[in-house]
Amino acid sequence: MKQILALIAGAILIAACGSEEAERSADGRLTVGFSQIGSESGWRTSFTQAVQSEARNRDITLRFSDAQQKQENQIRAVRSFIAQGVDAIIIAPVVETGWRPVLTEAQRAGIPVVIIDRNMALEDDSLYLTRVASDFVEEGRKAARWLMDETGGDCAIVELQGTVGASAAIDRMSGFNEVIADYPNARIVMSQTADFTRTRGKDIMVTFLRAMNPKDICAVWAHNDEMALGAIIAMKEAGVAPGRDILVVSVDAVPDIFKAMSDGDANATVELSPHMGGPAFDAIEAHLRGESVPKLIPVNGDLFTQETAAEEYRRRTSGEAR
Numbered sequence: 001m002k003q004i005l006a007l008i009a010g011a012i013l014i015a016a017c018g019s020e021e022a023e024r025s026a027d028g029r030l031t032v033g034f035s036q037i038g039s040e041s042g043w044r045t046s047f048t049q050a051v052q053s054e055a056r057n058r059d060i061t062l063r064f065s066d067a068q069q070k071q072e073n074q075i076r077a078v079r080s081f082i083a084q085g086v087d088a089i090i091i092a093p094v095v096e097t098g099w100r101p102v103l104t105e106a107q108r109a110g111i112p113v114v115i116i117d118r119n120m121a122l123e124d125d126s127l128y129l130t131r132v133a134s135d136f137v138e139e140g141r142k143a144a145r146w147l148m149d150e151t152g153g154d155c156a157i158v159e160l161q162g163t164v165g166a167s168a169a170i171d172r173m174s175g176f177n178e179v180i181a182d183y184p185n186a187r188i189v190m191s192q193t194a195d196f197t198r199t200r201g202k203d204i205m206v207t208f209l210r211a212m213n214p215k216d217i218c219a220v221w222a223h224n225d226e227m228a229l230g231a232i233i234a235m236k237e238a239g240v241a242p243g244r245d246i247l248v249v250s251v252d253a254v255p256d257i258f259k260a261m262s263d264g265d266a267n268a269t270v271e272l273s274p275h276m277g278g279p280a281f282d283a284i285e286a287h288l289r290g291e292s293v294p295k296l297i298p299v300n301g302d303l304f305t306q307e308t309a310a311e312e313y314r315r316r317t318s319g320e321a322r
């Protein structure tokens with residue numbers, strides 16, 4: 001009798017597991033784990049919302065993790081997604097290095113990984129399906145070209161760097177420096193990380209304004225709008241007119257920088273589209289259909305100046321801008 005009961009229990013258990021597996025595949029919904037860096041900037045918040053909205057539009061089950069800018073939290077999240085048996089993983093890596101072990105675990109589990117936004121320094125590109133991102137070097141070049149045109153190439157620049165080790169910071173700096181190298185009278189006189197945040201951008205700008213006469217500073221180059229907006233607060237508190245006494249150029253094109261530009265407090269920003277979820281989900285779905293996917297799916301952005309700032313602010317705060 002006991003043996004018969006054990007057999008029946010085993011059959012019920014198998015049926016339950018089988019039905020659960022069947023249930024997920026029957027409803028056909030993809031389950032994707034998304035390891036996001038954090039919410040350190042207005043751009044990142046918009047990016048997160050855009051990915052979540054895109055997942056809802058596609059009926060994709062999105063498992064979301066906010067790492068609060070800590071790599072160990074991202075690695076923990078990816079391991080959790082692997083344990084959950086998600087269909088794919090999307091990761092915006094906070095820094096470039098330290099990813100090979102966990103990507104190898106995902107590869108062994110047969111789970112495709114899409115790198116989105118920032119980059120990883122990987123020798124083995126079989127560890128990820130594709131990367132959806134902007135060309136950060138070109139963003140730095142665009143910012144520098146505008147500043148050199150605006151100043152005739154004669155400019156003492158203070159630089160607010162993004163997160164140390166982040167590809168966005170490394171590459172934007174590289175592109176900017178590449179362009180100003182052609183202008184003998186353009187030079188970066190002070191440079192320090194402000195970790196892509198508004199608070200740190202203000203703090204570091206305060207130290208810059210104390211370290212040298214503000215009249216000797218021609219421009220602030222900030223690796224993102226958030227830090228530029230912090231620098232604007234510091235300049236105003238020091239009695240300096242941002243956008244006029246000291247030019248302000250940055251990257252992201254968040255609504256607040258358009259407001260600052262229309263108020264004359266900032267001068268230029270290079271757009272970084274937050275709409276990278278669509279291309280990422282397209283690549284995952286194509287891969288799962290057995291189609292090949294390119295290793296890089298670029299998103300590009302233009303440089304915006306004060307001339308169109310008021311209209312851009314209206315478009316982007318009215319929900320009109322896609």
Ligand code: GZL
Pocket residue numbers: 040041042043044117118134168196223224225226251252272
């Ligand atoms: C760039 C992205 C940067 C943004 C910042 O793709 O990683 O990180 O420019 C954000 O706003 O902090």
